[in-house]
Every structure is written in structure tokens, then in C-alpha cells.
Amino acid sequence: MNWAGLYAVLSGVNRHSTAIGRIWLSVIFIFRIMVLVVAAESVWGDEKSAFTCNTQQPGCNSVCYDHFFPISHIRLWALQLILVTTPALLVAMHVAYQQHQEKKLLVMTGHGDAKHLEEVKKHKMRIAGSLWWTYVCSVVFRLLFEAVFMYLFYMIYPGYQMVRLVKCEAYPCPNTVDCFVSRPTEKTIFTVFMLVTSSVCIVLNMAELVYLVVRACARRGHHNSNPSSAKGSFYGHKLSSEYKQNEINQLLTEQDGSLKDMLRRNPSLQEKGDRCSAC
Amino acid sequence: MDWGALQTILGGVNKHSTSIGKIWLTVLFIFRIMILVVAAEKVWGDEQDDFICNTLQPGCKNVCYDHFFPISHIRLWALQLIFVSTPALLVAMHVAYRRHEKKRQLRKGDQKCEYKDIEEIRSQRFHIEGTLWWTYTCSIFFRLVFESVFMYAFYFMYDGFRMPRLMKCSAWPCPNTVDCFVSRPTEKTVFTIFMIAVSSICILLNVAELCYLLTKFFLRRSRKAGNQKQHPNHENKEETKQNEMNELISDSCQNTVIGFTSS
Numbered sequence: 001m002n003w004a005g006l007y008a009v010l011s012g013v014n015r016h017s018t019a020i021g022r023i024w025l026s027v028i029f030i031f032r033i034m035v036l037v038v039a040a041e042s043v044w045g046d047e048k049s050a051f052t053c054n055t056q057q058p059g060c061n062s063v064c065y066d067h068f069f070p071i072s073h074i075r076l077w078a079l080q081l082i083l084v085t086t087p088a089l090l091v092a093m094h095v096a097y098q099q100h101q102e103k104k105l106l107v108m109t110g111h112g113d114a115k116h117l118e119e120v121k122k123h124k125m126r127i128a129g130s131l132w133w134t135y136v137c138s139v140v141f142r143l144l145f146e147a148v149f150m151y152l153f154y155m156i157y158p159g160y161q162m163v164r165l166v167k168c169e170a171y172p173c174p175n176t177v178d179c180f181v182s183r184p185t186e187k188t189i190f191t192v193f194m195l196v197t198s199s200v201c202i203v204l205n206m207a208e209l210v211y212l213v214v215r216a217c218a219r220r221g222h223h224n225s226n227p228s229s230a231k232g233s234f235y236g237h238k239l240s241s242e243y244k245q246n247e248i249n250q251l252l253t254e255q256d257g258s259l260k261d262m263l264r265r266n267p268s269l270q271e272k273g274d275r276c277s278a279c
Numbered sequence: 280m281d282w283g284a285l286q287t288i289l290g291g292v293n294k295h296s297t298s299i300g301k302i303w304l305t306v307l308f309i310f311r312i313m314i315l316v317v318a319a320e321k322v323w324g325d326e327q328d329d330f331i332c333n334t335l336q337p338g339c340k341n342v343c344y345d346h347f348f349p350i351s352h353i354r355l356w357a358l359q360l361i362f363v364s365t366p367a368l369l370v371a372m373h374v375a376y377r378r379h380e381k382k383r384q385l386r387k388g389d390q391k392c393e394y395k396d397i398e399e400i401r402s403q404r405f406h407i408e409g410t411l412w413w414t415y416t417c418s419i420f421f422r423l424v425f426e427s428v429f430m431y432a433f434y435f436m437y438d439g440f441r442m443p444r445l446m447k448c449s450a451w452p453c454p455n456t457v458d459c460f461v462s463r464p465t466e467k468t469v470f471t472i473f474m475i476a477v478s479s480i481c482i483l484l485n486v487a488e489l490c491y492l493l494t495k496f497f498l499r500r501s502r503k504a505g506n507q508k509q510h511p512n513h514e515n516k517e518e519t520k521q522n523e524m525n526e527l528i529s530d531s532c533q534n535t536v537i538g539f540t541s542s
Contacts, residue, residue, distance in 0.1 A: 003280040022372075030288075030365060033280040039357045050327060054337040054452070164342060178452065180338035182327065185349040193358075 003033050006085060013088040016095050016125050020208040024201060028085060031197045036077055040190050043183055044074045050182030057172055064168035064179045070156060073187070077194060080149040084201070087138035087145075094134040095125050127212065128219070136212055143205045146198055153195075160195055162187040282312050285364060292367040294404055295374050295411075299488040300419075303481060307364060310477045315356055319470050322463055323353045329462030336452055343448035343459045349436060352467070356474060359429035363481070366418035366425075373414040374405055407492070408499070416492055423485050430478060440475055442467040 007029060014022055051065045102120045127135050154160065162184040169176045181187075286308060293304055326348070332340045407415050434440065442464040449456040461467075 004284065007280055007284060019376075026368060029280055030285070030361065030368075034285065034361060035358070037281055038361075039354045043351070043354060046327060050341060052337050052341055164345060165338070178338060180341040180452075182341055183345055183348075183351075185345050186351060186354065189350050190354075 003037060006082070007033075009092075010085055010088055013092045016091060016127070017088075018127065018208060018211060020204055020211060024204040024208065025088075027197065027201055027204065028081065032077075032194065032201075033081055035190075035193065035197075036074070036081070040077070040194070041074055043186050043190055044072060046182055047072060051179060052182075053168065053173070053177050053179040055173060055177045057174055057177075060168070060170075060173040060177060061179075063170045064166070064173065064177065067168060067170050068166050068179070073153075073157070073191060076149065076153060076156075080145070080198075083145045083149070084142050087141040090138045090141075091131070091135050094131055098125060098131065127215075132212065132216060136209065139205050139209050139212070143202060143209075146202050146205070150195070150198055157191075160188075160191050162191065282316060285361070286312075288371075289364055289367055292371045295370060295407070296367075297407065297488055297491060299484055299491060303484040303488065304367075306477065306481055306484065307360070311356075311474065311481075312360055314470075314473070314477075315353070315360070319356070319474070320353055322466050322470055323351060325462055326351060330459060331462075332448065332453070332457050332459040334453060334457045336454055336457075339448070339450075339453035339457060340459070342450045343446070343453060343457065346448060346450050347446050347459070352433075352437075352471060355429065355433060355436075359425070359478075362425040362429070363422050366421040369418045369421075370411070370415050373411055377405055377411065407495075412492065412496065416489065419485050419489050419492070423482060423489075426478060426482050426485070430475065433475075440468070440471050442471065 010025060010029075014025055017025065047069070048065055051061065053061045053064055055061075099120055103117055106116050106120065125131060162181060164181060164184045166179050166181065167176050168179050289304060289308075293301055296304065327344055330340060330344045332343055334340075405411060442461060444461060444464045446459045446461065447456050448459050
């Protein structure tokens with residue numbers, strides 16, 4: 001399991017994302033993960049071996065390195081990228097669950113053949129209903145993780161700049177000892193680059209959140225202007241078979257693509273669905 | 280996620296590029312990325328370990344190396360290649376968006392949609408015209424900008440493209456002025472010149488592609504204007520659309536449109 005494995009896992013999520021979500025995923029993979037792998041890792045490759053202290057005291061080098069670099073930038077970025085990309089898996093799980101429900105419905109209504117089941121797998125889910133909430137939660141978590149890691153970075157390495165010289169007096173170093181960091185300028189350049197791309201990703205996530213909220217409000221406004229639900233008492237309504245039927249119908253109308261097309265093409269199936277009260 | 284993954288991503292864009300664009304992509308992958316990975320990275324592999332300064336003062340070597348090499352050639356080329364290849368993704372996104380629209384039309388059962396099934400839409404190659412032309416031209420423009428910016432950054436940082444054998448360093452904590460010797464300077468100069476030359480070829484290819492696109496655009500426009508002049512009475516939209524379709528058919532050498540009827 002490496003970055004390529006993560007790419008394979010997340011490419012599947014790509015299909016059910018919004019356009020902004022796809023751009024975000026491309027930025028993550030090309031400008032962050034790829035830059036980390038092909039460039040940044042080699043810059044930090046010799047960070048410990050080339051960390052030199054002006055002393056011959058054994059152990060001083062190791063202790064000072066450990067004091068000033070509790071966790072390496074590379075490992076921090078790797079953790080950040082993994083945590084930031086995994087909320088998308090929530091969406092993948094929800095989509096898989098919805099597809100499972102759709103397949104069950106098809107089997108119940110007598111269309112459980114391989115062709116229809118394949119169609120369920122292929123069509124793109126609309127981000128509506130409970131999937132909308134899952135998607136929004138995943139975007140919020142992404143934002144949270146990005147912000148937390150940027151703050152952590154700032155706490156551990158104030159100012160995001162890599163200094164050339166650090167003065168160390170941890171035991172067993174005799175007095176205060178000058179220690180020199182390897183490639184500080186190159187490291188600063190890459191730190192700033194990764195910081196900028198992280199900010200771009202935060203902006204994209206916020207834009208996606210705004211887009212989802214606006215879309216949901218627009219859809220709600222559209223529904224309010226077309227009232228269609230029958231009214232009844234709350235519990236009687238919930239327990240009745242008509243409510244169950246309405247739920248099934250809502251499931252059918254919410255899911256875009258092949259299922260709607262199937263029903264449109266087979267009006268007899270629609271009638272059967274209407275008559276069925278025990279579903 | 281490495282250069283192989285980038286090649287997979289960009290390979291898809293290749294289908295919708297012009298011939299010059301395809302040549303550019305090949306040059307990029309074979310003469311730049313591959314050379315970087317199989318040869319250049321090894322030449323620069325020991326750049327800091329074998330950077331030797333004529334002093335025993337601890338820290339002097341680190342400081343002098345950092346002073347003369349703020350960012351390594353290899354990393355600069357890696358960033359340049361990433362930035363230069365990503366504008367092609369704009370084109371990929373636009374094509375994906377067009378495909379999505381056609382699929383929607385097909386699903387709605389729109390009469391205007393000339394494709395019969397989704398597989399045909401997936402394998403269809405789109406012509407570079409209309410908004411796609413603008414996206415494509417923008418992507419070439421950005422490529423040119425990034426190439427030039429990186430070449431200038433290179434020249435500015437390393438004062439020319441030659442790698443000197445000896446550098447004199449007097450940064451603290453080096454006592455006085457100290458001689459520092461670079462590892463494999465000639466080999467590095469050879470590869471630097473090679474990469475600069477290929478970069479220039481890529482710039483030329485991009486300029487040629489831009490000219491080709493502009494020429495095609497103006498030719499198509501003058502042909503349209505010529506058609507309209509010849510038929511001044513037939514200015515309504517249907518005839519214009521018909522003429523456009525006829526042009527499309529005569530322009531393309533593959534993928535004939537089926538099922539379209541004359542008005």
C-alpha cells in the first residue's frame with residue numbers, strides 16, 4: 001500500500017464528486033502528493049546525516065537533531081495528506097450502501113438480472129438527501145484536518161522558515177553548540193510551496209461547501225413552490241403503508257440515471273410499484 | 280504517485296491534442312522526464328555528500344552548499360515538468376464536461392444528439408473548436424509562460440547554465456574565504472545544457488502549435504464569411520447550422536456523423 005494504492009482507492013470517489021471536488025482531488029494528487037514523492041523526499045533525505053554540530057562530543061548531534069526536529073516535515077505532510085484524503089471514503093461507503101439498496105429494490109420489483117444490476121453500478125449518484133449530509137461532513141472534516149495540520153506545523157516550526165543555524169545546549173553537548181541544518185533554503189522553498197497548495201485546497205473545500213449549501217437551498221426553494229405531499233397525523237403517517245410506498249417512490253425519484261429511465265421505459269413496472277403496498 | 284501516474288493522466292489528453300501537441304507530449308516524456316529519472320537524478324545524487332570545502336570547520340560545508348545551491352537543479356526541473364504538464368488537464372476537464380453534456384442529451388432522448396449510445400460518446404474525439412479551442416489555446420499559453428519563467432529562474436539563480444568546478448565561500452562559520460569543490464561539474468553542465476535545449480524545443484513546439492491553431496481559426500472564420508457572402512439571402516440560422524455541419528463533415532477524416540438529416 002503506497003501513494004499509488006491511495007490514488008486507486010480515491011479515483012473511484014472522483015465519479016461521485018462535484019466538479020470542485022474533482023479539481024481538489026487533482027490538486028492534491030499532482031501538486032502535493034506528486035511533489036512530495038518526486039521532489040521533497042529527496043530534499044529531506046539527508047536531513048539527519050548532514051545535520052552537523054560544531055563538536056566532537058558523541059551523542060550531541062543526535063540529541064540536538066531530536067530536540068529541534070521532533071517530527072520531520074515529510075512525515076507530517078504524509079500524515080496530513082492521508083488524513084485529508086480519507087473523509088472522501090465516507091462518501092464512497094455511503095454510495096456503496098445506496099447502490100446496495102438500489103439493487104435490493106430492483107430484485108424486489110423483479111428486475112434483478114445482471115444487466116440492470118450492472119447499470120446500478122455504473123450510474124452516477126446525485127448528491128441529494130442523506131448523501132448530501134455525508135458529503136458535507138466529509139468536506140468539513142477535510143477542512144478541519146487541513147487547518148489542524150497547518151497550525152501544528154506553525155507550532156512546531158514557527159514562521160515556516162527553515163533556519164540555517166540552531167544553537168543547542170541539551171545534554172551531552174558541552175555548553176552551547178552551533179548546529180547547522182542541511183539545505184535550509186531549499187527546505188524553506190518547499191515548505192512555502194506546500195503551504196500555498198494547502199491554502200489552495202482549503203479555499204477549494206470552502207467553495208465546495210458554499211456550492212453544496214446554495215444548491216440545497218435552491219432545491220428546497222423549488223420543492224416549496226411545488227407542494228405535493230399529502231398531510232396526515234405524524235405517527236399514523238409514519239406507520240401507514242402509504243408512507244412506506246412514498247418512501248420507495250422518493251428513493252426512486254431521488255436517484256438519477258438508469259433507474260428513472262428504466263421506469264420511464266416500462267410503465268407497467270411503475271403501475272406494479274404503485275399497487276404494491278407491502279414493499 | 281510518481282511520473283508513471285502523470286503519464287497515465289496525460290495520456291488521455293493526447294487523444295484530443297493536435298499533431299504538434301502529440302509530438303510535444305512525446306518530447307516531454309521521453310527527452311525530459313525519462314532523462315531526468317534515469318540519468319540526471321544519479322548525476323546529482325551525491326551533490327551534497329561530495330561537495331567538499333577546504334576546511335575542517337563544522338558547518339562550513341553546509342552553509343556554503345546552501346549559499347550556492349538554494350534549490351537543486353533536479354528539484355527545479357521536477358517542478359518545471361509538473362507545472363508545464365498540468366495545463367493539459369484543463370483540456371481534459373473540458374472534454375470530460377462536453378462528454379457529460381452529450382451523455383445527458385442522449386439520456387433525455389434529445390433529437391439533436393447525433394450519438395446513438397454512450398460507448399460512442401466515450402470513444403468520440405472532439406474537434407478543437409468553439410470553447411474547446413479557447414481552453415486549448417489557454418493551456419498552450421500557460422505552458423509557454425511556465426517554461427519561460429522556469430528557464431529565467433534557472434538562469435537567474437545559477438548565473439548562466441554552466442556548473443563551475445570551484446566556488447569561493449566566506450559565509451559564517453567558515454574562517455576567511457574557503458575553496459569549495461563541486462562534484463561532477465562537467466557532467467552536470469552537459470545535462471543542464473541538454474535539458475535547456477529540450478526545453479527550448481518544447482517552447483518552439485508550443486509556439487508552432489499556437490500559430491497553427493490561430494491559422495486554423497482564421498481560415499475557418501474566413502470560410503464562414505465567404506459562405507455567407509455567397510448566399511446573402513440565406514441568413515437564417517438553419518442554413519448556417521447546415522453549412523457548419525457540412526464543414527464539419529468535410530473537415531473530419533474519421534468518425535462520420537450518422538443519422539443527421541438535412542432541413
